[in-house]
Amino acid sequence: MDDFNTIAQQFVQFYYNTFDSDRGLLAALYREHSMLTFESTASKGVNDIIEKLQSLPFGKIIHQVATVDAQPSNESGGIIVMVTGALLVEGEEKPMSYSQVFQLLPEAGTYYAFNDVFKLVYPA
Amino acid sequence: MLETSTPPTGPRAARTSERLTSGRHSSRGGIQKRSGAPSVRVDKDGDVSMGTGSGSGRGNGTARRATPGRRHDPLGKSSRPARNGIDTSSIQKTILRSMGSDAPLSRGARPSLKSVRGRSRAQNARDGLDRITVRGLKQSKAAGNPDGGVSDLIGFLERKATHPDAPASEAVKIKKSRLEGDALIISVRPEDTPKITRINHYVFAGAELKIEAPPEKATPLESNADSETPNTIDTLKGVLSRRYNVDSKFLDLSHLGSDPELVNIGMFSTTSRESKFFPALMKICDNIFTSAKQKEEAIVSVSLANNALTNISSVTTLSQTFPAIRNLDLSNNQLRNLASMEGWRWKFRKLDHLILTGNPVEAEVPLYKTEMLKWFPSLTTLDTIQLRTPEEVKAAANGRLPMPILGPCFRDEASIGENFVKQYFVAYDGDRAALVTGFYDAQSTFSLSVNTSAPRAPETSDYKVPGWDAYIKRSRNLTKLAHLPAQMSRLHTGTDSIKDVFSTLPATRHPDLLAEPQKWCIECHTIPGLPDPAGQSASGVGGLIVMVHGEFSEVDVSTGQATTTRSFDRTFVLGPGAGIGGIRVACDTLVLRAYGGHDAWQPEGGAVDGNVLAQPPTLHKIALPPELAVPSQGKSEEQVRKELLVVELSKGTGMTLQWSEQCLNQSGWSLEAAAAAFEQAKSQLPADAFVSR
Numbered sequence: 041m042d043d044f045n046t047i048a049q050q051f052v053q054f055y056y057n058t059f060d061s062d063r064g065l066l067a068a069l070y071r072e073h074s075m076l077t078f079e080s081t082a083s084k085g086v087n088d089i090i091e092k093l094q095s096l097p098f099g100k101i102i103h104q105v106a107t108v109d110a111q112p113s114n115e116s117g118g119i120i121v122m123v124t125g126a127l128l129v130e131g132e133e134k135p136m137s138y139s140q141v142f143q144l145l146p147e148a149g150t151y152y153a154f155n156d157v158f159k160l161v162y163p164a
Numbered sequence: 165m166l167e168t169s170t171p172p173t174g175p176r177a178a179r180t181s182e183r184l185t186s187g188r189h190s191s192r193g194g195i196q197k198r199s200g201a202p203s204v205r206v207d208k209d210g211d212v213s214m215g216t217g218s219g220s221g222r223g224n225g226t227a228r229r230a231t232p233g234r235r236h237d238p239l240g241k242s243s244r245p246a247r248n249g250i251d252t253s254s255i256q257k258t259i260l261r262s263m264g265s266d267a268p269l270s271r272g273a274r275p276s277l278k279s280v281r282g283r284s285r286a287q288n289a290r291d292g293l294d295r296i297t298v299r300g301l302k303q304s305k306a307a308g309n310p311d312g313g314v315s316d317l318i319g320f321l322e323r324k325a326t327h328p329d330a331p332a333s334e335a336v337k338i339k340k341s342r343l344e345g346d347a348l349i350i351s352v353r354p355e356d357t358p359k360i361t362r363i364n365h366y367v368f369a370g371a372e373l374k375i376e377a378p379p380e381k382a383t384p385l386e387s388n389a390d391s392e393t394p395n396t397i398d399t400l401k402g403v404l405s406r407r408y409n410v411d412s413k414f415l416d417l418s419h420l421g422s423d424p425e426l427v428n429i430g431m432f433s434t435t436s437r438e439s440k441f442f443p444a445l446m447k448i449c450d451n452i453f454t455s456a457k458q459k460e461e462a463i464v465s466v467s468l469a470n471n472a473l474t475n476i477s478s479v480t481t482l483s484q485t486f487p488a489i490r491n492l493d494l495s496n497n498q499l500r501n502l503a504s505m506e507g508w509r510w511k512f513r514k515l516d517h518l519i520l521t522g523n524p525v526e527a528e529v530p531l532y533k534t535e536m537l538k539w540f541p542s543l544t545t546l547d548t549i550q551l552r553t554p555e556e557v558k559a560a561a562n563g564r565l566p567m568p569i570l571g572p573c574f575r576d577e578a579s580i581g582e583n584f585v586k587q588y589f590v591a592y593d594g595d596r597a598a599l600v601t602g603f604y605d606a607q608s609t610f611s612l613s614v615n616t617s618a619p620r621a622p623e624t625s626d627y628k629v630p631g632w633d634a635y636i637k638r639s640r641n642l643t644k645l646a647h648l649p650a651q652m653s654r655l656h657t658g659t660d661s662i663k664d665v666f667s668t669l670p671a672t673r674h675p676d677l678l679a680e681p682q683k684w685c686i687e688c689h690t691i692p693g694l695p696d697p698a699g700q701s702a703s704g705v706g707g708l709i710v711m712v713h714g715e716f717s718e719v720d721v722s723t724g725q726a727t728t729t730r731s732f733d734r735t736f737v738l739g740p741g742a743g744i745g746g747i748r749v750a751c752d753t754l755v756l757r758a759y760g761g762h763d764a765w766q767p768e769g770g771a772v773d774g775n776v777l778a779q780p781p782t783l784h785k786i787a788l789p790p791e792l793a794v795p796s797q798g799k800s801e802e803q804v805r806k807e808l809l810v811v812e813l814s815k816g817t818g819m820t821l822q823w824s825e826q827c828l829n830q831s832g833w834s835l836e837a838a839a840a841a842f843e844q845a846k847s848q849l850p851a852d853a854f855v856s857r
Contacts, residue, residue, distance in 0.1 A: 043648065045642055045648065045651045048642065049642050049643070075689065077687065077689065080687070104617075105643060106615045106616075106617045106618065106641075106643070107613040107614070107615045107639075107641040107642075107643060107755055108613075108641065108642040108643050109611050109612075109613045109640050109641065109642060109753050109755070110642065110753075111609045111611060111655065111751045111753060112609070112751075113691075113737050113750060113751050114750075120709070120735065120737055120751045120753065122613075122733070122735050122753040122755060124613075124615045124618065124733060124755045124757065125615075126617070126618075134510065134619075135619075136764075137618050137619060137757070137760060137764075139711070139713060139733040139755065141709065141711055141735045143691055143709060143737075154691065155689055155691060155709055157687060157689065157709070157711055159685065159687065159711065159713060159733075159764075159765070160764045160765070161618075161685075161713050161731070161733060161757075161760060161764050161765070162618060162619060162621070162731070162760035162761070162763075162764050
């Protein structure tokens with residue numbers, strides 16, 4: 041298995057590519073006990089999380105990742121991933137800065153997001 | 165117009181074209197050529213304008229230029245004081261125009277029609293000729309002639325101005341002529357000017373002529389067009405102070421071209437000077453005010469109305485000098501599309517009211533209002549119509565997402581996260597080594613990364629961006645750090661390593677969490693499976709993930725003064741351990757970015773108390789048995805978790821531990837459900853359900 045840095049970067053890349061192209065496919069990255077906290081609204085479980093993501097009131101969206109940092113977070117291979125970047129929403133002029141934290145846990149050779157906490161940190 | 169008997173009368177309409185001799189005509193240059201095939205139209209004022217596109221401007225006899233493509237103000241709001249009065253706004257319109265995108269044409273090499281026009285414009289100022297305005301042609305009977313009577317009038321003027329006995333070499337020659345509205349502008353040698361003005365009030369083809377001599381010429385500056393003299397600066401200062409209303413904080417830069425002072429110093433005499441005029445004006449403003457704050461306080465509104473701007477490039481420096489103005493009047497210009505204003509897109513972040521009436525963009529870009537609202541984030545009013553409320557602006561600025569901003573999501577356990585955050589940043593500012601000893605252990609990890617691309621908050625945009633020298637060498641931004649050894653060397657593990665790196669980071673001061681909760685956004689979630697430092701749980705123990713967003717100032721340790729303010733995002737993974745309060749920091753990731761303010765997480769409606777940390781007084785003091793909610797031999801994780809919930813509910817509601825446990829039990833051990841049940845039932849609960857105070 042790759043080191044946690046590589047895993048974190050691969051996860052981040054896959055996550056945002058998928059988010060920006062078809063949010064529904066992110067279902068593969070969550071489990072029933074996963075929790076998404078998007079701008080302080082918590083959703084638990086794959087269905088609720090995907091429903092939340094699909095219901096976000098914007099169409100086309102592009103994530104521009106500025107920083108990724110990762111640390112091993114537990115002995116069984118968990119990884120904490122901290123991302124900051126900018127969100128470009130269709131029809132808006134300026135990107136919005138965000139911070140997103142993933143708590144990744146390993147499962148059968150892959151990783152899923154146990155916690156996913158998204159927060160806008162600068163509005164414009 | 166009454167015909168007077170004293171002055172000799174001129175040719176009647178019937179006596180026409182003997183003047184149209186070819187030699188004469190060609191000597192008059194490009195402008196005359198242009199009016200050789202005039203298109204005559206009558207505007208709503210009844211003014212006739214002639215020439216391919218030469219507009220409505222009326223001259224006072226000073227430097228006048230063709231303004232191709234310009235038309236009358238469609239709303240009839242043109243600035244001229246009276247219909248036949250003097251209006252040199254066209255001059256400055258031209259000026260500002262030629263400062264714009266078509267300026268290079270003025271230096272064009274050879275005569276396409278356009279470059280001829282452009283060149284003439286520039287030449288007019290330098291050709292040493294006087295320009296004289298002659299009115300009355302329109303009222304004359306010659307106006308019905310094929311060329312509008314221009315050639316007749318010119319012949320008349322030349323004939324009357326030339327002394328009957330003068331030799332041919334001294335005959336008055338009109339070098340150039342041009343129709344503007346109902347006035348004929350002629351260019352003559354300065355020595356001929358008195359001869360022409362003498363003809364004032366003569367009657368030509370049944371109409372009295374009114375001939376206006378040019379004002380004093382500004383020759384001294386002509387030779388010095390490329391560098392502004394102190395004199396010019398003083399004049400510009402005078403213009404500024406005259407156009408500034410201190411009470412209304414209004415800088416009126418409308419009708420610049422008709423400003424006699426500016427015209428007199430030849431500010432618009434050459435293309436080169438024109439192009440420097442507005443930037444020079446702004447530069448002077450920059451020198452007058454020492455700070456951005458001063459400017460913002462002194463000048464709230466600016467008018468650039470009636471300046472014939474076809475685009476804003478000539479005046480774009482306004483947004484640099486006065487980025488914080490609230491009101492901007494661009495009415496009665498020639499802004500045709502969004503591209504013509506592109507340079508100001510997303511500038512003027514505080515602009516509240518914009519006026520664009522009397523610009524073609526109104527008719528030609530149906531969605532311009534929507535666009536303007538996007539371009540100027542604080543805009544509420546466009547063309548005196550309110551399009552959104554200040555509240556809507558604030559909401560838009562807050563989220564920039566069409567969704568409400570909620571308070572932070574804080575799912576703490578037994579106030580562990582809360583207490584940790586309260587202690588942590590005070591200690592981080594005070595004694596980092598002690599902090600590391602208190603919260604970190606040999607397995608703890610810390611890393612930081614620098615987000616150099618995050619935007620700054622608008623209120624700080626006037627200041628220099630502080631550099632990242634103190635941090636960048638330690639930045640573990642994996643998107644920029646390709647090599648594994650570098651990646652690993654910037655991950656600090658264990659107290660010694662973390663103490664080391666903490667000691668190299670600049671001293672800091674974080675805002676007081678209780679006094680200024682609005683500057684913080686803290687979220688907290690429980691996570692499972694952290695390593696159990698006691699080694700008793702193979703599957704690990706529960707912990708918390710705490711996300712903190714906020715700001716800090718760097719402190720100059722020698723003076724104690726705060727210097728740079730920055731924003732940060734920091735995530736801690738906390739688990740049970742041997743540290744302060746029985747916890748340890750397992751992971752600590754810090755991201756630094758330019759100061760971005762805290763509007764992003766202010767809940768809608770301005771409530772800042774969405775942050776649980778702002779409400780510690782509402783928590784009830786509960787006397788806890790020492791063994792409660794603490795992991796110990798023989799106690800299952802599940803039990804610890806339940807005990808933590810009991811403590812939490814008890815603190816939140818003031819119920820006794822027994823009542824809290826019962827309530828949680830009935831609510832399926834959901835803290836939220838239990839809290840909701842409590843809210844419903846609390847008025848019926850017996851007194852002994854509560855902890856005595």
